Amino acid sequence: MELEVLVDFGPKPNEETLNETLKKLKNTEGVKEVQYKDGTFMVETVLPSSLVLNMVSESTGKRTVLQGFGESQSAVASVTSALGCGKSSGVMGVVRFQQTAEGPLVVDGTVDGLKPGEHGLHVHEAGDLSQGCKSIGGHYNPLGTVHGAPTDGRDRRHAGDLGNIVADDMGRATFRILDDVLKVWEIVGRSISISDRRDDLGRGDSPESKVDGASGDSVACGIIARSAGIFQNPKRICACDGVTVWDERDRPLAGAGRRSTSPCCNRELGGGDAQKKTCCKV
Incomplete structure (x- = not known):
């Protein structure tokens, strides 16, 4: 990678x-x-x-x-629990996906705010966050199989079954997973979720074991979108709102809180022109 x-x-x-x-x-x-x-x-x-x-x-x-x-096709998801009703459990992070030339999909991420211990990681059918993590559908399962482990064959697991990630005592999970079943082009527009509990990988005795690994509700989720590979993103300043790459990490993805306070890029402060063109360099 x-x-x-x-x-x-x-x-x-x-x-x-x-x-x-x-x-x-x-x-x-x-x-x-x-x-x-x-x-x-x-x-x-x-x-x-x-x-x-x-x-x-x-x-x-x-x-x-x-x-x-990554050198080839890549995707990214910003996962958060702040979805709907103004409520949040404080879980947030970024999960990246890279399709390698050799075949495996690399799933690379860091998530903060989790309870220490194991949590299930799954790709879900839908990229619908209208009701938060409740509207993302079931695990991505194009073959209609039962829930299983990432090491199980594609006919004995959901394609979206990525196993567990482990949060340390500070609530941070840092992970890198190689998966031979998923492909990046089939998950763009879907969603990724992190569950409240450990995924039992379909080995449990409860009915939920073969559905979602008895891993409980999703505590954070996000839509998977295409991202830039290496040399594909020369941007230093966003032309639409004037936010620099250095400040972007600390700004929301949209809304008034994201807008730059630079007069160059904020027409409310006298920047830009009547045709709503930006004077920022990109």
């Missing part, structure tokens, strides 16, 4: 810091290759993307974002 990690070095990086970061990455187990060019580290790795991002951020002392993910 190749990651495109953008670093906020400013006009020019400090050479000593740059060389130390390159050395640290190259000496890290699980990192296969590292290159740097024009503010971006290209990292080929088998590690979860969040670990690489944290490593680069700590080494450089600068802000970092994942600008691209």
Whole structure:
């Protein structure tokens, strides 16, 4: 898996810091290759993307974002529990999907706010969040089979059965899963969910075991959407609202709270023109 990690070095990086970061990455187990060019580290790795991002951020002392993910088809879902009625359990995170040339789908994610322990991870039929996680349908199951484990054959599991992720004592789950059944092009527009309890992988005695692994309700979910692969996203400032890639992590995806306060990009403060064109560079 190749990651495109953008670093906020400013006009020019400090050479000593740059060389130390390159050395640290190259000496890290699980990192296969590292290159740097024009503010971006290209990292080929088998590690979860969040670990690489944290490593680069700590080494450089600068802000970092994942600008691209994977060489081929990729998708991403922002999962949250804040869906409907203004209620939230505080669970949120990002799950990324990359279709590898070798065949397996890489599922890479970090989710915070979970209860410590195991939680089921599943792809669901629908991308309908009109009623929060209650309207996303059952597990994605094109063959009409029973619930099972990720290691079971495609005729003995739901295609959307991805097993369990484990949250640490702080409620964070960081994971990287390889799956031979799912393909990225068949899950775009569907949803991913995290369940309240451990998935028993269809090995339990209850009737629910063969339906959803007796894993309980979904505590967070999100729609899976196509995302940029490496070199496919040159954006630094969003032309529609003026939010930079550095600030985007701390802004909602939509609504008044997302709008930039820069006069250049906010027509309410005098930016732009009468034809509603932006003066921001992208």
